[in-house]
Amino acid sequence: MAFHGKVALVTGAASGMGRLSSRRLAAGGARVAALDVNDAGLRETGGDDERIRPYAVDVTDAPAVAETVRRIEAELGPIDRVMNAAAIMPTERLLNQDADLVNRIMAINYGGTVNVTLAVLPGMLQRGRGDLVNFASVAGWLPTLHFGAYNASKFAVVAFTEVLYHENRNAGVRFACVCPPPVATPLLDQAKSQPKVLDQIPAIAPETVLDAIERDLERGRLMVFPDRNAAWTVWIRRHLPRLLWWNIHRVEGF
Numbered sequence: 001m002a003f004h005g006k007v008a009l010v011t012g013a014a015s016g017m018g019r020l021s022s023r024r025l026a027a028g029g030a031r032v033a034a035l036d037v038n039d040a041g042l043r044e045t046g047g048d049d050e051r052i053r054p055y056a057v058d059v060t061d062a063p064a065v066a067e068t069v070r071r072i073e074a075e076l077g078p079i080d081r082v083m084n085a086a087a088i089m090p091t092e093r094l095l096n097q098d099a100d101l102v103n104r105i106m107a108i109n110y111g112g113t114v115n116v117t118l119a120v121l122p123g124m125l126q127r128g129r130g131d132l133v134n135f136a137s138v139a140g141w142l143p144t145l146h147f148g149a150y151n152a153s154k155f156a157v158v159a160f161t162e163v164l165y166h167e168n169r170n171a172g173v174r175f176a177c178v179c180p181p182p183v184a185t186p187l188l189d190q191a192k193s194q195p196k197v198l199d200q201i202p203a204i205a206p207e208t209v210l211d212a213i214e215r216d217l218e219r220g221r222l223m224v225f226p227d228r229n230a231a232w233t234v235w236i237r238r239h240l241p242r243l244l245w246w247n248i249h250r251v252e253g254f
């Protein structure tokens, strides 16, 4: 991965795939603006690597995001790559989650993606170059018990990114909508109600996801399914949704 002289903005950079992306982009020669609400985690991501600069910001705060983007472009230069990875994933039956939590999941996972995209993409389009990578999930295609609020937020990311791509294709900017199955990162620890379906699907390595993103950006593929299982699950959802629901009810026991 060669990113010499380029500038990347990564959200969710204090953990998981955001952290790994930040380190990989920096190792490829980019200057990385690492964004997260977790200040201590951000410092750990960068360590003593001066190419990774922490910006503590809540992605749900649109004016703060816009101001942070202005600062990054003033300090590091125009942004060439965005990785929108910030998210939360508390799981529970919908009626056991209060409205504030359901709305907060949407505000971070979808609203945060919107806020960063709207702050960065116009500049990329003006320059006629850049990569916009939005993290959705297989959960953005396949609704399942306990994941309703997270599902809704990821369905929204898929729709937003697909339309955005079609409204701006052939303008020099590459788009990717990343749809992984479970990935071995701290996010999975938030699955408090322990949906049993998670035991059925082995978590893949975060490196596999990041490799798939680079490969599919090169190939010009919008939807990134990092492994066969992810693509297969989406195929079954499209063609055999009742079979999937039958299996989900059987596994979860209700």
Ligand SMILES: NC(=O)c1ccc[n+]([C@@H]2O[C@H](COP(=O)([O-])OP(=O)(O)OC[C@H]3O[C@@H](n4cnc5c(N)ncnc54)[C@H](O)[C@@H]3O)[C@@H](O)[C@H]2O)c1
Residues within 6 Å of the ligand: 011, 012, 013, 014, 015, 016, 017, 018, 035, 036, 037, 038, 041, 057, 058, 059, 060, 084, 085, 086, 087, 088, 089, 108, 112, 135, 136, 137, 138, 179, 180, 181, 182, 183, 184, 185, 186, 187, 188
């Ligand atoms: N891990 C998985 O199983 C999996 C599967 C499919 C998709 N994804 C998606 O991949 C992306 C990366 O997930 P991960 O597994 O690395 O998660 P993670 O939990 O390891 O990291 C998420 C980061 O987002 C940050 N964050 C949360 N709220 C924020 C806010 N309001 N503002 C700024 N930062 C905030 C957290 O502090 C954390 O550092 C997410 O969009 C996630 O939904 C993950």
